[in-house]
Amino acid sequence: MNYILIEGVRKRFGKKEVLRGVNLTVERGEVLSLVGPSGSGKSTLLKCINRLLEIDSGRIVVGGRDIREVNPVELRREVVLVPQNSVMFPGSVLENVMMPLLAQGINDEERAIKALKDAELTEEFLKMNAEKLSGGEKKRVALARAIALEPKALLLDEPTAGVDPKRVRAIEETILKMVKGRGITVIWVTHDTSQALRVGDRIASIKKGKVLKVGRRDEFQWEGVY
Numbered sequence: 342m343n344y345i346l347i348e349g350v351r352k353r354f355g356k357k358e359v360l361r362g363v364n365l366t367v368e369r370g371e372v373l374s375l376v377g378p379s380g381s382g383k384s385t386l387l388k389c390i391n392r393l394l395e396i397d398s399g400r401i402v403v404g405g406r407d408i409r410e411v412n413p414v415e416l417r418r419e420v421v422l423v424p425q426n427s428v429m430f431p432g433s434v435l436e437n438v439m440m441p442l443l444a445q446g447i448n449d450e451e452r453a454i455k456a457l458k459d460a461e462l463t464e465e466f467l468k469m470n471a472e473k474l475s476g477g478e479k480k481r482v483a484l485a486r487a488i489a490l491e492p493k494a495l496l497l498d499e500p501t502a503g504v505d506p507k508r509v510r511a512i513e514e515t516i517l518k519m520v521k522g523r524g525i526t527v528i529w530v531t532h533d534t535s536q537a538l539r540v541g542d543r544i545a546s547i548k549k550g551k552v553l554k555v556g557r558r559d560e561f562q563w564e565g566v567y
């Protein structure tokens with residue numbers, strides 16, 4: 342069954358149409374890799390799915406509901422975007438994971454600690470100043486922050502960009518373990534074609550605001566994607 346359905350979605354910024362009729366579905370519990378050249382509209386599409394941006398036309402359905410009919414705050418509890426840049430709030434690692442939980446009225450430190458552990462951040466990190474962490478550690482905190490919300494879907498915008506190449510595989514495995522264990526539906530944006538193949542049940546490519554190809558990882562044709 343589809344969890345996310347995207348139909349004929351268009352989005353323009355001023356005169357420039359960035360999404361030009363995007364059609365895409367993501368099955369419940371599936372990891373979909375989304376690839377495509379810089380500027381093709383990947384981040385814009387993710388932002389439209391949790392209503393950080395409003396689409397001009399077409400429709401997006403999440404869990405059977407047209408997202409225009411869902412309160413954006415409620416939608417963002419269900420569909421959590423982990424942005425390209427992991428911004429840390431001033432404060433400790435634990436406070437960074439607690440903040441969005443508290444914003445949702447959930448005062449559950451155990452849950453935050455469990456999420457940090459699942460993101461492979463050991464106890465010694467809890468009290469550390471989040472803004473002083475390395476890029477890769479910040480990515481892990483951002484993932485823990487998202488997972489702690491117990492979302493139904495995760496929108497990952499280049500989750501391993503800027504990470505030490507030696508740690509990329511470990512982060513991929515951590516993410517896959519977290520999402521597969523919980524049945525979370527994922528759209529995973531990446532520029533790394535071998536990563537797209539490793540993590541995605543299916544791969545979709547987007548070019549100039551349109552979906553070019555979609556296929557299972559064993560059948561995906563890379564020709565013309567970049």
Ligand SMILES: Nc1ncnc2c1ncn2[C@@H]1O[C@H](COP(=O)(O)OP(=O)(O)OP(=O)(O)O)[C@@H](O)[C@H]1O
Nearest residue numbers: 354355359377378379380381382383384385386425
């Ligand atoms: N808020 C905005 N206002 C105006 N133009 C924007 C805005 N956000 C994105 N754009 C433009 O929309 C196009 C698509 O941007 P988007 O960030 O979705 O690309 P992308 O596929 O994520 O690229 P990258 O791989 O570099 O992250 C770009 O040309 C960008 O300049």
Ligand SMILES: [Mg+2]
Nearest residue numbers: 383384385425
């Ligand atoms: Mg982007």
